[in-house]
Amino acid sequence: MSFKLVKEVMTPQQLKEALPMPAEHAKWKANRDAMIKKVFTGESDKFLVIIGPCSADKEDSVCEYINRLAKVQDKVADKLIIIPRIYTNKPRTTGEGYKGIVHQPNPEKEPDLQEGLLAMRKMHLRSLAETGFAAADEMLYPENWPYVDDLLSYVAVGARSVEDQQHRLTISGMDVPAGMKNPTSGDLSVMLNSVVAAQGSHTFLYRAYEVETTGNPLAHTILRGAVNKHGQSIPNYHYEDLIRLVEMYAERDLVNQATIVDANHANSNKQYDQQPRIIKEILHSRNVSKEIEQLVKGVMIESYLEPGSQKISEHIYGKSITDPCLGWDETEKLLYTIAEQV
Template sequence: MGFSFVTEIPSPDVIRERFPLAPELAVRKKERDEEIKKIITGESDKLLVIVGPCSADNEEAVVDYVSRLVKVQEKTKDRLVIVPRVYTNKPRTTGEGYMGMIHQPDPEKKPDMLEGILAIRHMHMRVLQETGFSTADEMLYPENLRYLSDIMSYIAVGARSVENQFHRLVASGCDVPVGLKNPTSGDLTVMLNSVVAAQVPHDFIFRGWEVQCPGNPLSHTILRGAVNKHGQTIPNYHYEDLRLLYELYMKRNLKNPACIVDTNHSNSGKQYMEQIRIAKEVLHSRRHSDDIKNLVKGLMIESYIEPGSQKIGEHCYGKSITDPCLGWDDTERLLYDIAELS
């Protein structure tokens, strides 16, 4: 086999024992879990806003960014629950490019997975400690979930992973909301099949154990747009798309029908400023239809301190090194607009 075994990685139990979550932070995380859960189940009419960098590449900049959200959350707490994106695993379409802090805690140095695991746990924990925000991250590697699961309050499964059986099985064992994106093809049936799989119990092999998972009633859909056979992006956030998803949900026996609309990726064609218009259009659709209002529980927005993106090595503080993001000034205005319009 063409494997070179580089470093044996300690189990999640070992890492969590070495770097435990303080009891008061565990309490805060549980409170946040309840707030978010109530939105997904419909017990709360607040809007969930999952917002932050495309990739969390620098701890200082990420903590700085999330600290800015604190004031906004306080002013909008009657209407919004903000969850910072602290995405440390990055799927790459071709397998090339920066794959997140878990691979490279320093984007300019060689991969070091052990240091990466320690770095992402430290960063997620620091965000919770310094800001009171529990976090969202993408489940790119299901077997790595438990390195962070005691800190995160929201988990996303990406468009390239949503058809993978292992992701669906592990989602069924999560006790926080798991959002499952539509695949890059845009097939809504695939996405809904993933939600079905995540909501029912399973027995499977996980990290060398036979495990049983009860099913996750908080698993739900994320619309992120699609790409056609010509490589052109096809948005799926319009009123007609939301109406279709609602009707497809109603044909299935699913718990807590819920959808988050991702305003970037193929919905914006990666034109990051379009996120402002898209967010407002989705909120207009919610106001127009009670069915859509009951279905669409929130928005996902890519945002950082500086607008746009940069190449690795340019060293612009708080600017994305992957997909372009909204800058802070536009983000702050948009969050207040979302609160007013929701």
């Protein structure tokens, strides 16, 4: 047969019993969730900054990074809500390479999904315990949601997943904000169609059950740039792009019309050091257009302790082993700049 059954892994319930969330921490998360929700509903004018490593590869360095974010959050709490990225699954265009901590809790060893699930939940729990931050993660595999549904405050659906029906329908059953990225082609109608689907209610098969969802009114768009047929990056964060999205939203009957702008990926042509410049332009567009100010609820930034990226074998603490990231010094400056300009 084409599938080889390696071993049966623990169920979501078993994982939660092995690594439970303390009741007090659940209260912290509920309070932050309410704050974040108000940004999307327009009840709050705070600005979201979804920020962190391209992939959460090591618990110690990721949690040190998030502890630094928490200190900045205390100083900008009147303007910003910082949501740390703990991305535990890494999409790979060709299927090759490191696929995230869920696959390889040790990037230099063979995959171990059982240990990966434990490592994923442990990292999220530690971040929450040490900082009060419930994190964002990419919903690369919809079946993984029940393992962390009590821990996440934000979910993203990537450019290669946004057209997939299972992703759209699974998002419709979540009760936290979920960002649907534009596909790599750049077609904004595809992205908006995914939001329509995610905001609607559905009946479908999920983890061996027939399920019904009520729809997720907090589903929204993420602009991440596009790639043309020649493989060239096409940004979509400029003023004209944002106005176009305002107009396209107006053509659809959607609640909580909102977008997050991803400052890296095709918007920066993966030139990670361009993220501060891009974000400053986005903030300028918000300041000169009320429509854009109401539309753009936040930005997404790839950032870690050390700038750039490295090979897995190099072992530089706090440096990305996937896409290059902004380093801490530039990150801290950028966060204060954002707080001053929103």
